[in-house]
Amino acid sequence: MKGFVKNYSGIIWLLTGIALGSIAGLIFGKKVEVLKPIGDIFLNLLFTAVIPLVFFAISSAIANIKPSDKLSRMMGFTAIVFLATVLISAILTIVAVKIFPIHEALGNAQLSEKIEDSPFAEQLTKLFTTTEFYELLSRKSMLAMIIFSIMIGFAALKAGKAADQFVGFLHSGNEVFKGVFILIMKAGPIGLGAYFAYQVGVFGPQLFGTYAKSLGLYYGFGAFYFVVMFSVYAFVAGGIKGIRRYWKNNLIPSATAVGTCSSIAVIPSNLDAAKKMGIPEYIANVTIPLGATLHKDGSSISSIVKMAVVFALFGKGFDTADAIVLALGMTVLVSVVEGGIPNGGYVGELLFISAYGLPIEALPPAMIIGTLVDPMATLLNATGDTVASMVVTRFTEGRQWIDKAI
Template sequence: MERQTSHFFQHYGSILLLLLGILIGSIIGGFFPDTVTWLKPLGDIFLNLLFAAVIPLLFFAIASAVANIDRSQKLGRIISVMAAVFLGTVLIAAICTIIALWFFPVEAPQAAQEPTSELLQSDPNDTWGDKLVRFVTVDEFYKLLSRENMLAFVIFSFLLGIAAQRSGDAGASFRRFLSSANEVMKQLLILIMKVAPIGLGAYFAYQVGTIGPALFGFYAKPLGLYYILGAFYFLVFFSGYAYLAAGKIGVNRFWRNNILPSATAISTCSSIATMPVNLAAAPKMGIPAAVANVVIPLGTTLHKNGSSMSSIVKIYVAFVLIGRDFFEPMTLLTALGITVLVSIVAGGIPNGGYIGEMLMISVYGLPTEAIPAVMIIGTLVDPMATVLNATGDTVAAMLVSRFALGKNTLHSNEELDTDGIE
């Protein structure tokens, strides 16, 4: 019993501490509103630490990942189809979330709708070309280090990683430096997140003290919508993907062998912890080892349906809080781009969801007041997001098998129809 309790706190301890901090902050804000102005600096310090860390963290995470790709391992068609499947399913999840938010909008508490920051204002004489150039590039290197130019910075990091990877033996020391620095920055983020319960608790005390109890009703609707939509996507869309891969046999195999991975994802709240169970379930679903051993490990980092959906919800919540229209075409296209980028980058970073939120806030130039809201949403949707992230990898592997190796690949072992998870 003690071992089970220890195992539970190992996986959920940080989330429980964060929720405890938010709860205590809410109580202080509700019953002692005069004290919240003294607590807000604690939240500001925490957010400033995150902002200071996000630039070097993203740089080393992206550059080291690209620089250390093994060019000798070209898996050809499997890799190409895998990239298309990952991108396609992540975008489908995001678009479904946008549609759901369109039909079930959320209204912010009136006091929360503050004027947007100066970063949101643009020159009315700008053409779309001017905006595009300014969005993806800068004219001076030092400007890359500002979070106002986050997308340009990400593109530069990718290009630098490619250059390091192409430099061969001459760049070996630089690639080792990138990998070493990436590990150091991960540890720095872990240290900063130790004070997240205090920082977010202080900020939430300030929000409750200034906005009032209406704040709780505001969070309830997007959270309820996410869990309902997540369950719908899990049952309907995953079944559809399995059917596309292998017809009724594919649906049957997927669901009979997806019980243990789903339970593991819920109990551990970790995609990485679910990966071994996914690999064990893959052959019972008819997925060839050549596909499973590539798609599932890479999918653990790069393929995140649940994170895609939560990213859209968090962007929407931030826009609602500042009174800005989320459904403008350019805003939606940017949201889809951020969703794909977060899905790729955040998987290899501890507490990567928070870095995704920093990226989102920076790209849109949103005020820092929106950050605690999206962090709270991200924390509360984490269990459902993990289930969608982790179990989506096996159904993605089924699709890759179908389109990379042929439509009869998953039908090759008919005896699997009578097998279950051992």
């Protein structure tokens, strides 16, 4: 019990602050507007810290890659499988949102005036580039800054020993801004509590129905994806034997994921499960740790749900081709950026809100949804790594890999 409380203490405190703020909003109504500056200060700190945090996290990760010819083929299949499963989960979630339109009834709960959509070509230009270097430091240019970070990482990697000190600087910067982000998030219960007091006091309790519907969709679709789609992936990897082998050895990783709410914490049990499934060590030892930071089916699903709800709250359509294409691209990017960063889900929310040019008020609704779905998201993120490793083994070792393992 103590371990459970320790692992979920951050979520518990955050939800407590939000609950108390919401109650204050219900009781005092518009009088709680006086608390809004507290929430705004917290959100401003988050947006200020996220730019250097993401820059150092991405550039440092790439600069520290150790290439290996022996693993290149396996790494190629790993990248394909990770990308494919994240996109499949996102596309299926878009279909689920279309079937169960949680966002269509939110017109009366819009938090601001409708935001006009820019032409698709103009959106792409603004997403990927800036006209001046200093504009990379703006949260409105987050994607352009990420592309720049990737270029810096590869340039440092190519420079070799000549860039050792610079690579060390990138690594140190990554560690420092992780700490900064952790410090800011300690104020999360107060900041979000004040913000939700304002939201409920001004806009009324109808917002709760928004969250209830989105949670119902997420947990319902998440359960479907966990049981059905993971079984499909296991079948692709090894037929009926693959399904049996996967579910026989997936119980402990699943329990660990729900109990710890951390994909990183599930790595040891996933490695043990992978060994029992017959996945070769040279594959498991790369795909499992890598998957814990880069492969996130659960985060992919939550990204789409959050986008649909936030778009509706701010009068933005989520049914056009360009919106869906951008959403898929952002989902893949969010899954990658979240890895290795404390409270990475919040960084992902900051990213898609910035990229779409949504106002700062869009962050709290996305954060509360992300917080409430975290247990199921962790379950899908973590246990999806082993079944993905099975698929990688199938294409790396051939169809008979599971018989050889037996």
